Amino acid sequence: MDRKxxxxxxxxxxxxxxxxxxxxxxxxxxxxxxxxxxxxATNFSIEEIKESCDFxxxxxxxxxxxxxxxxxxxxxxxxxxxxxxxxDAGIDAFIVSDPFIISHIKENYKNVEVHLSTQNGACxxxxxxxxxxxxxxxxxxxxxxxxxxIKEIIDKTGVxxxxxxxxAMCTCFSGRCALSNYVTNRDANRGGCAxxxxxxxxxxxxxxxxxxxxxxxxxxxxxEMMDIGIKSLKVEGRMRSLYYLATVIGTYREIIDRINDNxxxxxxxxxxxxxxxxVANREVSTHFFDHEADWTDQYYTGRQExxxxxxxxxxxxxxxxxxCFIMVERNYFEPGDEVEIFTPDKEVISYTIGQIYDEDMxxxxxxxxxEQVLKLKMDQELPQYSMMRLIKKAK
Amino acid sequence: MKIIIExxxxxxxxxxxxxxxxxxKDFSVQSGKYYTLDEIKEIKDNNNVEIFISMNKNFMxxxxxxxxxxxxxxxxxxxxxxxxxxxxxxxxxxxxxxxxDLVWASTYMVNNTKTCNYYNNKGVKYALLGKEITLEEMKExxxxxxxxxxxxxxxxxxxxxSKRKLISNFYSDLEKDTKPSIDVVEKVSGExxxxxxxxxxxxxxxxxxxxxTVVIKDLFEVNTPxxxxxxxxxxxxxxxxxxxxTKDYIEGNCQNNEYIEKYKKLGDFTNFFxxxxxxxxxxxx
Numbered sequence: 001m002d003r004k005x006x007x008x009x010x011x012x013x014x015x016x017x018x019x020x021x022x023x024x025x026x027x028x029x030x031x032x033x034x035x036x037x038x039x040x041a042t043n044f045s046i047e048e049i050k051e052s053c054d055f056x057x058x059x060x061x062x063x064x065x066x067x068x069x070x071x072x073x074x075x076x077x078x079x080x081x082x083x084x085x086x087x088d089a090g091i092d093a094f095i096v097s098d099p100f101i102i103s104h105i106k107e108n109y110k111n112v113e114v115h116l117s118t119q120n121g122a123c124x125x126x127x128x129x130x131x132x133x134x135x136x137x138x139x140x141x142x143x144x145x146x147x148x149x150i151k152e153i154i155d156k157t158g159v160x161x162x163x164x165x166x167x168a169m170c171t172c173f174s175g176r177c178a179l180s181n182y183v184t185n186r187d188a189n190r191g192g193c194a195x196x197x198x199x200x201x202x203x204x205x206x207x208x209x210x211x212x213x214x215x216x217x218x219x220x221x222x223x224e225m226m227d228i229g230i231k232s233l234k235v236e237g238r239m240r241s242l243y244y245l246a247t248v249i250g251t252y253r254e255i256i257d258r259i260n261d262n263x264x265x266x267x268x269x270x271x272x273x274x275x276x277x278x279v280a281n282r283e284v285s286t287h288f289f290d291h292e293a294d295w296t297d298q299y300y301t302g303r304q305e306x307x308x309x310x311x312x313x314x315x316x317x318x319x320x321x322x323x324c325f326i327m328v329e330r331n332y333f334e335p336g337d338e339v340e341i342f343t344p345d346k347e348v349i350s351y352t353i354g355q356i357y358d359e360d361m362x363x364x365x366x367x368x369x370x371e372q373v374l375k376l377k378m379d380q381e382l383p384q385y386s387m388m389r390l391i392k393k394a395k
Numbered sequence: 396m397k398i399i400i401e402x403x404x405x406x407x408x409x410x411x412x413x414x415x416x417x418x419x420k421d422f423s424v425q426s427g428k429y430y431t432l433d434e435i436k437e438i439k440d441n442n443n444v445e446i447f448i449s450m451n452k453n454f455m456x457x458x459x460x461x462x463x464x465x466x467x468x469x470x471x472x473x474x475x476x477x478x479x480x481x482x483x484x485x486x487x488x489x490x491x492x493x494x495x496d497l498v499w500a501s502t503y504m505v506n507n508t509k510t511c512n513y514y515n516n517k518g519v520k521y522a523l524l525g526k527e528i529t530l531e532e533m534k535e536x537x538x539x540x541x542x543x544x545x546x547x548x549x550x551x552x553x554x555x556x557s558k559r560k561l562i563s564n565f566y567s568d569l570e571k572d573t574k575p576s577i578d579v580v581e582k583v584s585g586e587x588x589x590x591x592x593x594x595x596x597x598x599x600x601x602x603x604x605x606x607x608t609v610v611i612k613d614l615f616e617v618n619t620p621x622x623x624x625x626x627x628x629x630x631x632x633x634x635x636x637x638x639x640x641t642k643d644y645i646e647g648n649c650q651n652n653e654y655i656e657k658y659k660k661l662g663d664f665t666n667f668f669x670x671x672x673x674x675x676x677x678x679x680x
Contacts, residue, residue, distance in 0.1 A: 070503065070504045070506055071506065071507045071509075071510065072506045072507055072528060072532055073506075073507045073508055073509075073532055073535050073536070074532075075507070076507055076508075076509055097504075098504075098510055099482075099510060099513055099514070100507075100509045100510040100512075100513040103513060121453050121480070121481070122482075123453050123454070123455055123481075124454050124455055124456045124458070124459055124481070124483050125456055125459065126454075126459050126462075126481075126482075126483035126486045126487060127454075127481055127482050127483040127486065129486055130482040130483065130485060130486040131482070133486075142453065144453070144455075144558045145455070149455055149456045149457075152456050153456065171557050171559060171561070172555045172556055172557040173453055173556060173557065173558060175501075175503065175504060176453070176480075176502055176503065176555065176556045177503075177554075177555040177556070177557075178502075178503045178527050178554045178555060179554055179555045179599060181503075181527050181554070181667070181672050182552070182554045182586075182601050183581050183583075183584060183586070185670070185672055185673055186672065186673055187527070187672035187673065188503075189503055189504070190672070192672070192673060196581075199581065199582075200582070201579035201580060201581055201582065201588065202579060202580040202582055203565075203577060203578075203579050203580075204577070204578070205565075205569060205571075206569070207568075207569065209565055209577065209579040209590070210565075211557070211559075211561045211564075211565070211597075213559075288558075293558070293559050294560070294564060294567075295563070295564035295565075295567035295568055297559075297564075298559075298561075298564050298568075300565065300568040
């Protein structure tokens with residue numbers, strides 16, 4: 001049985017949006033240059049929103065715009081005009097936390113959906129019923145809900161429910177944290193969160209007090225989430241790299257598709273989990289979904305990010321004359337390295353690095369300059385936005 | 396302008412106040428003191444003042460029946476209002492046709508006039524304004540909104556709430572017995588935060604008293620209906636002296652500058668009254 005569930009991806013710019021959609025996302029959420037909780041992301045102009053919607057709609061996919069800051073009076077100036085511009089650009093839904101904004105959109109635009117942001121902290125069926133009465137089309141639940149609670153909310157309200165499945169987690173209830181405001185003067189609820197929950201605080205004990213959480217990874221629970229009737233699976237991370245997005249979205253796409261066609265074996269799942277682990281820069285957990293989050297879901301050692309150098313490059317074209325694919329290097333590699341090239345069409349090609357050429361077909365001993373345009377021999381032409389990742393070093 | 400206090404000292408009679416804010420045990424968070432319903436009943440019986448009960452948790456499904464029962468119990472008490480964070484309470488008020496008024500108190504979200512008006516149109520009578528907005532922003536809301544505003548002027552600011560047991564988790568890692576509260580220091584600013592934990596989760600307080608005595612006159616001049624003074628973090632004797640002096644100050648139309656001078660002793664921390672947060676949204680889409 002093909003259980004339709006949406007895979008929803010984050011995009012901080014138009015290239016990320018295209019990567020997400022090409023690698024299997026059903027919908028993408030973006031921030032405009034106003035009113036989004038990721039002020040540091042590049043974010044989208046009205047023209048880019050229109051281009052994004054056109055690109056998505058041509059492929060039968062959707063684009064949602066986050067409008068989920070907590071508004072001060074000054075932020076309200078111009079927001080109604082901005083909403084109209086975004087609707088005219090073709091947006092499919094707004095993700096909103098402020099109930100006044102919800103009511104404004106519902107009263108004025110019949111053909112656009114409104115999704116309640118997780119920032120609102122909805123975590124019970126009565127809260128969801130309230131917003132259902134307000135005309136909300138979907139609720140992004142608070143990340144503190146467990147499986148049984150989510151199921152009960154779905155069963156009792158019938159409202160479309162979206163939950164996070166992958167990426168960074170807030171330590172506190174989303175929206176119920178002003179640590180950033182107090183520690184750094186950066187407004188957490190207006191896009192300036194400084195992630196103070198990842199700072200180490202001095203304590204009277206032998207270690208600093210830290211309360212950062214591990215990242216979320218729900219790969220092993222996707223089938224359960226589909227079974228209980230969740231409508232949308234959301235990946236966090238509008239500022240993540242192209243490689244990260246292609247890998248994470250491509251992997252979840254494969255998990256969902258294999259669940260639907262009953263081909264997800266334990267061996268394949270292990271391989272897919274490994275693939276996700278290679279782009280993770282923190283340890284992962286399932287947090288509240290299957291247990292009350294406890295000390296195993298946190299870090300106690302200050303900052304935790306690990307860098308990952310598996311991503312070797314983005315394939316940008318093909319040189320027919322020299323039978324080479326063209327790529328932009330991201331990380332060091334050399335002849336003899338065993339790599340995989342993965343494509344938006346889900347093809348995975350094993351490849352051993354041979355001769356490496358620069359743009360002008362001068363042979364190089366190694367690829368050592370990130371952002372350098374390189375050419376590598378291959379008879380097969382590769383689709384744009386294919387990527388190359390390291391599997392095993394030559395030495 | 397009425398004075399509400401949130402007491403942490405149990406007294407038979409609270410003098411010089413117009414109202415009491417009491418956080419209901421098991422149904423509220425981010426408070427320095429929680430009261431059972433029986434305690435609230437007793438306080439109400441002994442004090443002929445307005446009573447506001449805080450039920451500001453984010454409730455999970457399994458708590459909803461108890462929330463419903465509690466709202467029905469409170470309905471019998473004839474209190475002035477119930478503070479809520481979770482709109483489940485507003486939904487239940489509607490469903491149960493409750494007469495007790497509600498106070499929109501979603502901590503860091505009560506920040507603009509239009510959303511205050513939205514809630515007022517939904518039958519919410521009061522709003523406890525966010526304390527992370529400026530005095531000027533508060534004055535705009537107080538003047539322009541149809542809702543009845545409350546402003547927290549003195550007390551330790553509660554700055555975050557987590558459902559996680561962050562102190563227990565910390566001590567689990569240390570393999571030591573946990574504690575109900577600890578002080579931790581942010582290393583760059585040197586500021587101390589008091590972290591407290593109970594079965595509902597973990598609260599963070601900046602351990603520095605907000606001294607809003609300097610803004611009371613401004614708030615008085617725009618006819619602010621309510622100001623709130625919180626005892627948590629302040630010496631009890633000093634606090635009740637402050638309450639009495641504040642009552643006198645307001646009754647004298649905030650003309651007595653000696654009050655301002657006297658309460659410089661509370662410190663010069665004025666929270667966000669005169670300081671805007673940064674990362675304001677950019678215009679031009």
